[in-house]
Amino acid sequence: MITNILTQIIFYIFALGVIGSALMVVSAKNPVQGVLSLVLCFVAMAGIWILLHAEFLALILIVVYVGAVMTLFLFVVMTLNLDRSQLKRGLVSYLPFGLIIIIFIMIMLFYVVGPAHFGLAAYAAPTAQPANYSNVAALGTTLYSEEVYPFEIAGALLLVAMIAAITLAYRGRRNRKQVKIASQLAVCREDRIKLIGLPSEKKHEDTP
Amino acid sequence: MIALSNYLILSAVLFAISIAGLVLNRKNLISILMCIELLLLAVNTNFIAFADYLNNNLGEVFVFFVLTVAAAEAAIGLAIVITIYRNSHTITTEDLDNLKG
Numbered sequence: 001m002i003t004n005i006l007t008q009i010i011f012y013i014f015a016l017g018v019i020g021s022a023l024m025v026v027s028a029k030n031p032v033q034g035v036l037s038l039v040l041c042f043v044a045m046a047g048i049w050i051l052l053h054a055e056f057l058a059l060i061l062i063v064v065y066v067g068a069v070m071t072l073f074l075f076v077v078m079t080l081n082l083d084r085s086q087l088k089r090g091l092v093s094y095l096p097f098g099l100i101i102i103i104f105i106m107i108m109l110f111y112v113v114g115p116a117h118f119g120l121a122a123y124a125a126p127t128a129q130p131a132n133y134s135n136v137a138a139l140g141t142t143l144y145s146e147e148v149y150p151f152e153i154a155g156a157l158l159l160v161a162m163i164a165a166i167t168l169a170y171r172g173r174r175n176r177k178q179v180k181i182a183s184q185l186a187v188c189r190e191d192r193i194k195l196i197g198l199p200s201e202k203k204h205e206d207t208p
Numbered sequence: 209m210i211a212l213s214n215y216l217i218l219s220a221v222l223f224a225i226s227i228a229g230l231v232l233n234r235k236n237l238i239s240i241l242m243c244i245e246l247l248l249l250a251v252n253t254n255f256i257a258f259a260d261y262l263n264n265n266l267g268e269v270f271v272f273f274v275l276t277v278a279a280a281e282a283a284i285g286l287a288i289v290i291t292i293y294r295n296s297h298t299i300t301t302e303d304l305d306n307l308k309g
Contacts, residue, residue: 004209011210015218022222022246026229031238038242045249052215052260054268057252060275069245069282076286077238080293098228105227109220118213123261125209138265139272147269154276161280168287171294 011051017044031077039070053129056136215257222250237292237299241285248278 021041028034042065049058143151226246233239252271259267293299296306 008210011214015214018218019221019225022225022229025242025246026225026232031236034239034242038245041246042249045253048215048218048253049256051210052256054256054260054271057256057268057271057275060272064275064279069279072282072286073238073242076289079290080238080299082238082299094232094234098232101231102224102228105224106221109224110217113213113216113220115211115213118211118216120209120211123212125211126260126263139268142265142269143272147266150273154273157280158276161283165283165287168284168291 007051011048014044014047014051017041018048031082032074035070035073035077038073039066042066042070053126053135056139212257212261216254219250219253219257222253223247226250235300235302237285237289237301240301241282241289245278245282248274 018041021037021044024037025034025041028037042061046058046061049055049061226243229243229246230240233243252274255267255271255274259265259271289299292304296304298304
């Protein structure tokens with residue numbers, strides 16, 4: 001019983017953290033503050049995922065998302081010299097639309113996913129796993145046996161994404177004393193030599 | 209115990225907030241990317257909740273792939289943002305009208 005109440009308290013604390021920090025992401029004036037709120041949101045959601053017995057994915061969320069992707073966001077936001085007043089133009093004028101969209105989607109989803117269809121009566125709480133159950137082992141068994149082909153495709157996708165990101169952001173080296181063969185071969189004669197037809201002068205014989 | 213609907217409502221609220229954020233912050237490319245990350249997080253929470261309550265860890269495997277695609281999307285999106293900023297010194301979406309679309 002005490003575990004039950006404790007679980008509920010933990011769930012609501014993390015849920016409040018997720019929703020509060022998501023609201024801060026949406027309404028942040030400063031982009032850096034927005035990225036940091038997003039980090040908080042991911043960490044709180046990782047807590048919810050641990051409550052859902054997905055320990056490996058929760059740790060992946062923290063290590064990969066907070067550690068790598070959000071750091072990338074932070075680097076980009078800090079590198080770009082953003083004009084804050086420019087970024088927030090028209091936020092107030094769109095606020096009614098945003099609120100209407102929030103209320104509309106929430107009412108719609110509450111009817112669909114509310115306790116009437118997905119309550120404890122319809123879906124009983126999962127039974128506790130035995131003590132020697134390992135989420136990592138179970139996930140790995142599925143991933144490397146049934147889903148090994150999609151797994152390899154995901155690896156190829158990451159490789160393609162890496163090459164694409166490098167190609168997009170790479171400018172080539174500057175000040176390098178290297179022969180550019182392509183530009184040398186592209187030279188044609190007209191670029192280097194200009195032939196000017198000078199009219200030949202006549203010698204004046206009547207001058208003294 | 210916590211019902212499945214609690215998790216689903218939590219992710220629905222997160223989804224609605226991030227959709228509204230897409231509408232509100234549509235001037236700023238980086239805010240749009242962050243809202244898309246929130247959107248994917250809400251979807252992933254749905255997958256994990258169902259995977260736990262149905263005792264089937266294929267949902268967790270799917271979350272794994274969604275995380276992969278989201279990481280690739282963030283990397284390429286930020287590279288595009290950097291390239292746009294380098295070329296036109298702004299990432300405000302209404303100033304990016306080079307294609308005259």
